[in-house]
Amino acid sequence: MTGTLEQRSAPAEGRTSLLGTSAARKEDDRLLRGDGRFTDDIEPAHALEMAVGRSPYPHARILGIDLGLAAELEGVRHILVGADVRSATRPLTVLRPVPGAPALPYYALAGDVVRYEGEPVVSVVATSRAVAEDALELIEIDYEPIPHVSDAMAALEPGAPQVHPGLVERNLMVSNPEGTGDPEARVAAADVVVEGRFRINRVTGLPMETRGIVAEWRPGARELTVHSSTQVPHLVRKQLAEVLSLPESDIRAVASDVGGGFGLKLGIYPEDVLACLHAMALRRPVKWVEDRMEHFRATTHAREATHDYRIAARSDGQIVAITDTYATDLGGWNSSFGSAQLSSVVFTGPYKVDDGYVERRVVLTNKTPIGAYRGYGQPEVNFACERLIDRLARRLGIDPLELRAKNMLRPEDLPWRNPAGAVYDSGDYELCLRMAAEAIDYDAHRAAPRVPRADGRLVGIGLSSFVERTGYASSRFLARRGSQFGAHESVTLRANRSGGIDVYTGVSTMGQSSETAFAQVVGEVFGIAYDAVKVHAGDTGASPLNTGAFASRTMIAAAGALTAASEALQAKTLRLAAWILECGAEDVEVAGTVVRRRDDPAVSVPLADVFTAAILGQGIPPEEEPGLEATAHFEPTDAAYSFGTAAALVSVDPDTGEFDVERFVLVHDCGTAVNPMVVEGQVRGALVQGLGAALGEELRYDADTGQLVNGTMMDYFAPAAPDVPPIELLHTEVPSPVTPFGIRGVGEVGTIPPAAAIANALCDALVDFGVELDTLPLTPEVVWQAMRGR
Amino acid sequence: MTDDVDVTVTVNGETVTARVPPRLHAADFLRHRVGLTGTHVGCEQGVCGMCTVLVDGDAVKSCLLFAAQLDGCTVRTVESLATGDRLHPLQQAFKDAHALQCGFCTPGFLMTVTALTDRGERLSEPEIREEIAGVLCRCTGYDPIVKAIARHLDATAADDAARAAR
Ligand code: FES
Numbered sequence: 016m017t018g019t020l021e022q023r024s025a026p027a028e029g030r031t032s033l034l035g036t037s038a039a040r041k042e043d044d045r046l047l048r049g050d051g052r053f054t055d056d057i058e059p060a061h062a063l064e065m066a067v068g069r070s071p072y073p074h075a076r077i078l079g080i081d082l083g084l085a086a087e088l089e090g091v092r093h094i095l096v097g098a099d100v101r102s103a104t105r106p107l108t109v110l111r112p113v114p115g116a117p118a119l120p121y122y123a124l125a126g127d128v129v130r131y132e133g134e135p136v137v138s139v140v141a142t143s144r145a146v147a148e149d150a151l152e153l154i155e156i157d158y159e160p161i162p163h164v165s166d167a168m169a170a171l172e173p174g175a176p177q178v179h180p181g182l183v184e185r186n187l188m189v190s191n192p193e194g195t196g197d198p199e200a201r202v203a204a205a206d207v208v209v210e211g212r213f214r215i216n217r218v219t220g221l222p223m224e225t226r227g228i229v230a231e232w233r234p235g236a237r238e239l240t241v242h243s244s245t246q247v248p249h250l251v252r253k254q255l256a257e258v259l260s261l262p263e264s265d266i267r268a269v270a271s272d273v274g275g276g277f278g279l280k281l282g283i284y285p286e287d288v289l290a291c292l293h294a295m296a297l298r299r300p301v302k303w304v305e306d307r308m309e310h311f312r313a314t315t316h317a318r319e320a321t322h323d324y325r326i327a328a329r330s331d332g333q334i335v336a337i338t339d340t341y342a343t344d345l346g347g348w349n350s351s352f353g354s355a356q357l358s359s360v361v362f363t364g365p366y367k368v369d370d371g372y373v374e375r376r377v378v379l380t381n382k383t384p385i386g387a388y389r390g391y392g393q394p395e396v397n398f399a400c401e402r403l404i405d406r407l408a409r410r411l412g413i414d415p416l417e418l419r420a421k422n423m424l425r426p427e428d429l430p431w432r433n434p435a436g437a438v439y440d441s442g443d444y445e446l447c448l449r450m451a452a453e454a455i456d457y458d459a460h461r462a463a464p465r466v467p468r469a470d471g472r473l474v475g476i477g478l479s480s481f482v483e484r485t486g487y488a489s490s491r492f493l494a495r496r497g498s499q500f501g502a503h504e505s506v507t508l509r510a511n512r513s514g515g516i517d518v519y520t521g522v523s524t525m526g527q528s529s530e531t532a533f534a535q536v537v538g539e540v541f542g543i544a545y546d547a548v549k550v551h552a553g554d555t556g557a558s559p560l561n562t563g564a565f566a567s568r569t570m571i572a573a574a575g576a577l578t579a580a581s582e583a584l585q586a587k588t589l590r591l592a593a594w595i596l597e598c599g600a601e602d603v604e605v606a607g608t609v610v611r612r613r614d615d616p617a618v619s620v621p622l623a624d625v626f627t628a629a630i631l632g633q634g635i636p637p638e639e640e641p642g643l644e645a646t647a648h649f650e651p652t653d654a655a656y657s658f659g660t661a662a663a664l665v666s667v668d669p670d671t672g673e674f675d676v677e678r679f680v681l682v683h684d685c686g687t688a689v690n691p692m693v694v695e696g697q698v699r700g701a702l703v704q705g706l707g708a709a710l711g712e713e714l715r716y717d718a719d720t721g722q723l724v725n726g727t728m729m730d731y732f733a734p735a736a737p738d739v740p741p742i743e744l745l746h747t748e749v750p751s752p753v754t755p756f757g758i759r760g761v762g763e764v765g766t767i768p769p770a771a772a773i774a775n776a777l778c779d780a781l782v783d784f785g786v787e788l789d790t791l792p793l794t795p796e797v798v799w800q801a802m803r804g805r
Numbered sequence: 806m807t808d809d810v811d812v813t814v815t816v817n818g819e820t821v822t823a824r825v826p827p828r829l830h831a832a833d834f835l836r837h838r839v840g841l842t843g844t845h846v847g848c849e850q851g852v853c854g855m856c857t858v859l860v861d862g863d864a865v866k867s868c869l870l871f872a873a874q875l876d877g878c879t880v881r882t883v884e885s886l887a888t889g890d891r892l893h894p895l896q897q898a899f900k901d902a903h904a905l906q907c908g909f910c911t912p913g914f915l916m917t918v919t920a921l922t923d924r925g926e927r928l929s930e931p932e933i934r935e936e937i938a939g940v941l942c943r944c945t946g947y948d949p950i951v952k953a954i955a956r957h958l959d960a961t962a963a964d965d966a967a968r969a970a971r
């Protein structure tokens with residue numbers, strides 16, 4: 016089925032009224048009333064506050080630290096320097112290692128050398144944040160700056176400053192090649208070869224809530240409780256156990272409400288370790304809430320990459336080979352997830368090509384570490400691929416739409432393994448392409464004479480088609496990559512005496528509406544009223560061990576676990592209810608708040624009675640055990656591949672390069688939509704992040720000083736309401752055959768196509784100027800310079 | 806400390822007196838001294854708008870004010886909007902339009918729009934976008950927020966008109 020999600024009225028065939036409807040969100044009321052519980056809202060009695068002193072240099076030797084009078088300042092309780100951390104902890108562990116790369120000994124505070132501006136060097140705990148910051152002012156740190164490198168391509172050159180000498184040669188952590196066939200032979204024999212170097216900007220996800228932690232230690236109880244703004248409480252617990260050498264049973268990690276994550280809040284950071292160390296030394300709760308200036312330097316950045324992309328084709332437009340050699344900038348240390356890994360996975364996009372080669376190089380520089388961010392490499396490679404498809408079309412004199420259609424995989428080609436080994440499950444890629452073209456009036460634009468509009472502006476249309484990996488293809492796949500987490504999700508369902516079901520999950524709530532979607536699945540499968548399901552999220556002390564909220568994987572994996580647990584709980588509920596109603600379990604069904612006879616719905620027993628009987632163990636069949644609770648784990652067998660096409664219409668002032676995105680259409684397929692309202696919200700939100708990264712956002716480093724020049728909210732231009740172009744969303748709904756309910760992930764797709772679609776539209780509008788845009792972000796200045804051939 | 810200052814401020818209808826350090830900003834005062842954690846902090850620089858509250862009826866960024874400057878003022882925060890368990894129509898409009906995801910920005914928008922609603926005007930979509938340009942949202946992409954506000958302003962203006970006609 017196709018169209019806008021809003022247009023679809025009745026639930027799709029075979030569904031009851033819950034799954035596939037826009038159920039009101041469980042999360043909304045508390046958030047609307049200012050009653051959310053974000054990390055800084057947690058204020059244990061006697062809490063102290065931490066402030067962190069950071070390196071102002073990108074690369075320097077620390078010759079000495081003079082605490083001066085800091086320790087004597089009234090209110091100061093505890094100070095840590097690098098040596099303290101080295102004796103008390105192990106280096107930070109990573110969750111998604113760079114395959115084949117050495118582990119870097121990243122401690123929570125720098126040792127002899129700092130490797131990026133913002134790296135923690137000293138930390139102070141005091142009665143208030145203000146006093147802790149006063150103390151930092153009193154601490155003298157003697158730095159000896161050493162040569163730095165802030166550009167990844169320069170870092171690979173002979174003679175470049177070495178970020179981790181002795182551990183990593185020539186700043187190249189590793190290179191990971193993959194591919195099939197013989198692309199070089201195909202390139203040599205091809206009618207036409209197009210190639211280009213594409214530079215993708217360094218950006219940041221910029222959640223509105225910064226990171227934060229509250230750590231409490233009760234030595235007698237051996238209990239370290241950590242409230243943290245994280246997407247993965249169970250993985251935080253695991254990493255803290257590793258770094259602090261504590262058994263996991265001594266640690267409880269809790270994430271209640273998280274004010275946006277987008278990949279930045281995956282795993283631990285140095286400050287998490289520091290807050291725990293202070294709390295353990297002081298036996299007092301210690302709170303640290305990142306301020307925005309810190310956030311720009313201390314929370315992972317993303318995307319920065321240089322792609323050397325190449326397409327070989329026959330003169331009729333048939334693509335015969337694709338190669339992509341690219342470098343990702345990791346920064347000064349590895350982070351929990353490291354630099355993007357998915358550019359390789361989908362490097363050939365939606366196109367059918369058997370001969371392909373992709374090589375990912377991970378490069379060290381003296382900049383803030385890079386980590387995961389919505390898209391995780393897929394927006395980057397899409398920009399390179401789709402820009403070059405348009406260039407190929409122009410070179411061959413083929414319409415870019417038709418060139419795409421000609422090379423796209425057809426529904427009957429799927430499932431299909433691409434040259435990187437990714438198995439695309441199902442879909443109709445061309446349908447999305449044609450729908451996008453129709454929505455934006457592609458044919459009329461092509462047919463119109465290429466002259467400036469009445470207002471003097473030149474108009475162009477650009478397309479970008481993509482395939483997106485969502486979820487993970489099993490833990491066996493992850494094991495091959497050394498990942499320190501599973502592919503599964505786990506939930507516990509517990510009936511309560513009020514007739515409700517409590518759902519316990521380690522997936523924290525960060526805006527993705529998992530509480531809502533989880534309750535919908537339980538309601539759907541169990542048959543209980545949506546209102547009677549309550550989701551308790553993000554507490555490792557209450558939820559079964561799980562993986563967490565990232566990689567667009569939550570719903571895919573959790574839906575399976577929720578289904579299995581709901582079925583188990585329902586089966587027992589029906590047996591107990593049948594005993595009460597004196598009939599067979601097959602004669603009864605759950606309906607909202609009761610269990611009733613199928614043949615006579617008037618005969619029923621309230622769920623509250625059935626649940627109470629189970630909890631008391633009274634009034635249940637003799638062969639049944641008391642209690643009503645189910646835990647289930649589910650691991651999908653494969654990743655599901657979303658897909659779609661974006662179309663952008665831009666108008667450009669040919670004198671100044673100033674441009675407007677007048678329309679932006681995205682046709683997208685996320686398989687079965689559990690909650691169409693939420694799906695729209697996820698897609699739209701990610702799109703605006705993608706538009707921000709395409710059109711304005713960029714973290715800039717000064718080449719001479721190696722310092723971040725625009726690391727404040729004032730200078731980093733995340734889109735505000737007036738900056739967002741009109742967006743039209745259309746969907747197809749091809750259920751994935753490899754996931755529960757046919758779900759595909761939906762959280763990241765919007766980040767992928769904006770840059771390429773808009774760049775292609777600009778190049779289309781400016782075709783007479785011979786403009787080819789290969790650098791992000793796309794600003795009027797960049798366009799103007801390209802028009803002048805600079 | 807000796808240089809602390811006394812403030813008396815009406816917050817959501819209640820009088821609060823406190824002795825505060827001069828450098829304590831109003832957002833931290835409301836959050837950590839008055840206990841109204843619905844007002845959020847995202848930048849302490851006047852850019853993100855998470856900390857927006859009403860001071861004497863105007864929407865202001867409370868991170869840019871010192872607590873001491875609130876002396877004698879009337880402050881309204883997001884906690885004042887709902888009546889009992891009933892959401893304010895503006896909150897309901899946000900809920901209906903899926904105008905929040907993580908919800909961290911939501912109080913800032915709600916208070917900005919509360920001041921806007923008091924002006925009693927209907928605004929076009931581009932006008933609404935300009936009015937809320939001082940509050941950032943990283944989750945929703947703004948469209949649902951703009952829709953919720955438009956519906957709320959229309960409904961409020963229609964109510965006012967009906968009342969005037971009676
Ligand atoms: S915290 Fe006040 S504007 Fe950002």
Ligand code: FES
Pocket residue numbers: 223274275526904905906907908909910911941942943944945
């Ligand atoms: S809903 Fe998350 S920032 Fe607006």
